Amino acid sequence: MSFDQSAIKLCGVVVKFASRAGVVTALRDLSFDVKRSEFVSLVGPSGCGKSTCLGLVAGLRTPTRGDVFVEGRRVNGPSRDVGFMLQKDLLMPWRTVLENVIFGLELRGKAKAEMRDLAESYLRSFGLLEFANAKPSHLSGGMRQRISLIRTLLTDPKIILLDEPFSALDFQTRLILEDEIWSLLKSEGRTVVLITHDINEAIAMSDRILVMSKRPGTLKREITVELARVAGSPLEARNRLEFGAYFADVWKTIDVDLQLRAS
């Protein structure tokens, strides 16, 4: 595949880092690519290097060996093309909702009025405009995570990295947010990489699932799903007949590792 088609490309990436116990290999020979506007999930056992992988794409970490490309350019440091959202909403408690939302634009020295208009239109579309001047501590987990998403979207990144953004939410909120975020990102044509422990979530939202092995992490299998794309939304995808078969398939792939660990 040529570079101009892939939004993200990892080639033979190895990551080693020093710890008290010696040098740890987090990723070994990891290669994959993600096409523009594709929604890809990374699943795998805890500590398999999923987050390390996102750190590479975000430019927070450099590979020990191998190359990482974003939008056809080799990654060396954070880039404006990439935004991320974590399990923790990372809202700054000393800033109001509006001030949190515009944080990224403020860092880039945008004009105040321009930032405000943009932020307010996003807040309005999420039904959060009335909380613009509230402090985040007064809001629910779901609202806070929406605000965190708006902060990411305002800087208009082509690629959005989601590191378990739903895992701290209750089940209903999680389903609703999955739908909201999925349709928004799809309609805007953004490329998404989602890390999750929740296999159901990965199947419901993804075009493709990358299953990683346990540490040192490498790509074990990739499974094309596209259920949400066909069904129209993650919630509808969960009602599809094929859903169960996908679950069994992914689970089995991860399960082999569990057995290996037990033996």
Added chain:
Amino acid sequence: MSISNSELADTLAIEDRDLEGAVARAERRDRFAVLGMRIAFIVGVLALWEVSVRVGWAQELLIGQPSRIAHFLAETLIGGELLQHAMITGLEAITGYGLGVILGTSTGFLMWWLPRFGRTVDPYFIAISAIPTVALAPLFLVWLGLGIATKIALGFKTVFLVMHLTTYASLRQTPAELVDLATVLGATRFQIFRKVAVPSSLPWVLSAMKVSIGFALTGTVVGEYVAANKGLGYLTLYAAQLYEMSLVWAAIIVLVCMSLVMLSIVSALRTRFASWNDQA
């Protein structure tokens, strides 16, 4: 039924308002009751104290006497001797405190900005903070003389180290994910410092500023014990040697008042700049 919905709603609203009024009144009554009991308690203690001295159950020589304390304090208001001593102590304490706060936070910032330098010198700061301030008094006396500088230095020493260690530690507590987030959003190092690290450490810095007020006054008064002919520390020592306990009490009350004024200023700063975090 002749009552309309809107009438019913009005009636209910009035009842609600009555109920809220009653709850608010009960709350207010409770607060006044506690306040009243507090005042009654302190008045009772002072009255018992005064009477004990007057009828001869206790000696004025040893415990002082409220009416005489009041007399000394009243003199302060019209510019007596006590006021002059208080001004000296206030000047020394505030200077030591101000310098300590400014320099302590500055070096804390600097050590965060230069991490390798910070890690190098950190143990020395901790070691110096372990020296009891009182133990340094003779040294400062030799270096800085009998004047005001020794007292300022003794107040400064503790304030500086408390502010430095708190600032440095709280800057290092800045959540790493928040720094990553700012980095991904394109923040420069200075922006991370100004918009992430400083605001997140501010509640702790302001709390340390509160605690430091007591340290500044303690250091200053100790300095005045060691060698001085002015200041509230000198005055309490001198008055106690003369068994003028009422004057000792009056000086202590003035010290407490100074401390409370400074505390209320820092508390106001804290409410203004760091009310988002009540744990620090």
